[in-house]
Amino acid sequence: MVQTSSPERETDAGPTSSVSAPSAPSAPEYASWISRDRSTDAASLTMRREAAELVERVVAHYRDNTTHEADGQWTEPVAHYLDADRWQRETDAVHRSVPLPLAMSCELPGPNTYKAIDVLGIPVLITRDRQGAVHAMINACRHRGAKLLEPGCGVSKRLICPYHSWSYDLAGELRGVYAEKTFGEVAREGRSLVRLPAGERAGIVFVSLDPAAEPDLDAWLGDLQPLLEGLRLAECHHYSTSELTSPNWKVTLDGYLETYHFASLHPKTVFETNLSNMMAHDTWGPHQRIAPALRPIAQAVDLPPDQRDPGDCVGPIYWLFPGLAIAGGWRQKIAVSLVLPRTATESVTQQIILLREPAVTEEERRAADRFGEWFHEVVRDEDYATTYGVQQGLQALDGTDFVFGRNEPGLQHFHRTIHRHLDSGATAAPRAAR
Template sequence: MVQTSSPEIRETGADRRPPPAPEYSSWISQDRSTDAAAVAMRQEAAELVERVLEHYRNNSTHEADGQWTEPVANYLDADRWQREMDAVHRTVPLPLAMSAELPGPNTYKALDVLGVPVLITRDRQGTVHAMINACRHRGAKLIEPGCGVSKRLTCPYHSWSYDLAGELRGVYAEKTFGDVPRTGRSLVRLPAGERAGIVFVSLDPAAEPDLDAWLGDLQPLLEGLRLADCHHYSTKELTSPNWKVTLDGYLETYHFASLHPKTVFETNLSNMMAHDTWGAHQRIAPALRPIAQAAELPADRRDPGDCVGAIYWLYPGLAIAGGWRHKIAVSLVLPRTATESVTQQIILLRDPAVTEEERHAADKFGEWFYEVVRDEDYATTYGVQQGLAALNGTDFVFGRNEPGLQHFHRTVHAHLDSRAAR
């Protein structure tokens, strides 16, 4: 069941009580898989620890070559927002679901993306499909947003039914309605594919995305995380401001000490990270506090999951935090309008929560992320959005220590320029 929250109900100021940080446990040090992806992932993780350790020893962070300025008008202009949606979200393959949300045959996830009702399914053979969530009779929505299990997709309006591959299987009272040829009356399909435990969907029915090329050299690292083997525990939703205002907060560690002094900063060092890019995608790798003790250990005794909080970020808006641990928080940011987006927080577990103690730990983990994002990150970014109009005509400046922001905005600009050149 998807739960929603409005920013108006959050506590603020002195009344807010920051939630205690959850206890983390490393998975990467316990993984004994010997396939190529797992071995490559562990090797790369060890190398990443060495890079972050170098920043710890030097009290430094990854720096871009220079600063970047972004006109405030680029956050405000509704016409530009529409061009961004056309050049990005209606063009590139979107990461819209985790494989764990469709854990077996006859499962589905329904969600709205830019006003498009999207239905993702896994049929009885285990193949993933995506389609427009609208009956071919009169367009009624088949499934309400959320995840579930169903052998048939039955329209609530007139009971036309489809299988999980989207094929029309039943027409209520067809004798009086008249014969309906099944060919050509299946649900409208959207291109979909599954890679590394993530389901990608294109909103353009005519698109032919090459997911292997889209992910490039990042794909083996994602496969090494074994996200497809995880278990979906919960999903919650939060409303959030303009998609770029929202995502700016996900792509730097510069704010940890000031914005999260009693939460994130208790486990992460501030303004200290490694940064990598793969095409449009990137990873920020903040230093975790136990790195201070790991610095005194030989390399073969350092646990990457204790030293580095690697966050893999798939363009245009999926963040995977805690991929080296037993509990993983996935954030999916989807634009709604020029001034609003919605964030799905998806909690994945390496092992299913069976006992009351395990469920309590999973609940605490999910609640911590939810409350920190709602009460600290999004409370602040809503304030940013309120100030945009007054700042119109000026620029925001991204520092050398904010390479993730710079890469994100350069990529958006590149997609706009590419579409304009067609």
């Protein structure tokens, strides 16, 4: 790898950010989970083995003062962020075609639970029926199209339309028609909610917006799936969800896929726990992982490999295309970001906080609150404040291009994947065998 300047010296020497939070929130306490995990299933063993190898790679970067680099730079025309027609083609080729990770399994923790979410103007309802199976459907009554449930998570044994009280079970089957004697008989089999393909893998619920799709989720996740299964996300507890509006989806996601900005944009927050411009990078098909070095690596570098705690040394962010980031998967508290386009100039971000153990005591709830609030404030006041500034300048920069450096391989992979979907006319993820 090409030698890079020291992340420590870079910040001390004075790269400054034009955006700074008035009072940066103190970083919450982080506790490693991976070092305490004693599971012996194949996925857990694979995950721990791979984690040890990943730590060695990041330790090598620390020793050599390097970072993972792409073969060259990548330029992306600014027009690709501005063109409303291209945005429509992108969302058609990507969001309306591939299986979208729209929920964490623990957001639907038991029978008769649901998550309602709007995606590209489509009201989506994800449910877990009384047998525990996951379903997805259009969140609209088949009588007159009223929304059954407002966005959010909850528990309900029946889905009852607020307009005329038609009722459905959690699999979307029509079960009741109010005053059917005067309304007229309704054929139940023809008035179920419109179903969307859905499946559950590694603690994540995937939904396809195309009702005719037959996605093969195992092929879609590929070799990343065992590593995700090793994180045991399905066993976590959903603590909270908050939302942020954000700029154009690509402007927003560009900030999730590199560590180059940590020292300059987050000097009093993220950079307090993470080194800047120092990471390992891996890809699995359209998906990827960036793995920044954490500050305790400075002490761990002199320890024997078997004495290094991966959760203290590396902070991997698993990123599922087209927009789910799982940060802290090796720790006790996990922050999940789900970024979805809303219009050509706006997206929405759900921040989902997961805990390895439920917050029972007041102290545990305060700690979970601090974690979620810190995450929310840093993203809102530092990341998104900056990316809104990026979006404001796009029109004036039309006709030019952005350049992604060799040290930003995650950005390059993300945009290359979008280009591939557009250029090849890809309309779906791998389909299940018949």
